[in-house]
Amino acid sequence: MNREWIEVKVITKSEAIEPITGIFYSLDVKGVAIEDPNDITERPSGPFTWDYADYNIFEYGNEAAIVKAYFSNEDNLEEIIRFIDTKLAELRDMGIDIGMGKILSNKVLEQDWANAWKKYYKTTKIGNNIIIKPRWEEYTPKQNEIVVELDPGMAFGTGTHETTMMCIEFLEKYIKEEDRVFDIGTGSGILAIVAAKLGASEVIGVDLDEVAVDAAKINVQYNKTKNVKIIHGNLVDVVEGRADVVVANIIADVVIYLSSFIGNYINDNGLFISSGIIKDKKQEVEEALKQNGFKIKDVNEKGEWVAIVAQK
Structure with a gap:
């Protein structure tokens, strides 16, 4: 209809x-x-x-x-x-x-x-080997390339925005085999799927938006990433245990809020990758992370945006 x-x-x-x-x-x-x-x-x-x-x-x-x-x-x-x-x-x-x-x-x-x-969403290479491909396009991967096939529907996360790109680049840099990963505000599921294809043993994506959850589940199924679970709800209500890596591509104020308790969901020496941070908020986010026991491990900037890797 x-x-x-x-x-x-x-x-x-x-x-x-x-x-x-x-x-x-x-x-x-x-x-x-x-x-x-x-x-x-x-x-x-x-x-x-x-x-x-x-x-x-x-x-x-x-x-x-x-x-x-x-x-x-x-x-x-x-x-x-x-x-x-x-x-x-x-x-x-x-x-x-x-x-x-x-x-x-x-x-x-x-x-x-x-x-x-x-028709305006095209195949994009991010980082060294990550290829984000719309499901309706043809692409032949080169050696070592990891292809993520995506139909974001109306969910945020096509891979073309600077904030998403930086998160993908950091996942490619830091994900290790057997890592457990939480993706907060998973949107289309793009970061969760990338983490799984990089070798994470278990990935849980959560989102408050039912439209996003539906889109993410379809994308997970299409990519055959069986170790990814998409859940509707708030992280603190629907996820148990801790992760080696938590990624959140949201907004600066939410990252600041998360910094006050997200450490409870991260293993010792684990990483919190955050983005969606405008440059003017960079210092405020870094200070909040430090005040809550994190060490700033890595920072990247693209355009007006900042992504931060903090270690517990």
Whole structure:
């Protein structure tokens, strides 16, 4: 059934994508899509398609990024927009450059927002040997390449965003065979699947978003990574025991919050890989990690983003 949904979008800048995505996920959102000019590997020719209708550079400028969220027709649109507007003001007060910060809404059909963007999502190599391949593309792997086949659906995590890239690079650098891994906010399941294909013995991905959980489970099944388990819920409620590596590609404020207790879920000398951190928050995140008993082991930056590896 081609169901109708309410689409709410925020016209912003790349550095504000993660916190704005966090705003949407604090609501009863049914899916989130991101259009980031820094991630586009192939631009459409000719007239703009539906997926790029908002990327008219004459209207928004060539640095505009868009975060779209999809809500049920029964949701209170006015209340949703008021909440988003308040939260955007808070981001401005925190010094985050949200660009236009313009909120728009309209109604869309499910088949449009679920599928139209796929032709612009291309095979990408990350790190030394990791290949992220859309399921609908053909690719012949070269020697030693590890291929992850992905259909993110409406879940965050195609591999093309700097935050995801840095997490993948750190997983490739630090994962050892037989490691147990927790992926917090697993999204499409991309990091969980990468960890498993790098040799981790057990990987648990958790997410509060049911849309993401469904997408991740499908991707896990498609990649035949039988040692990956995807769970709906909060880490502290649904996961038992400790991991050798915990990875969280979320936002800086959530990383700071996690730092206060995540050590309870990490083995001695284990690693906490975090990303989704804008540069302005780097020092604050590092200080929080140190205050909670972690040592900063590695740091990487791409664009406006930072990823940190902390050791317990």
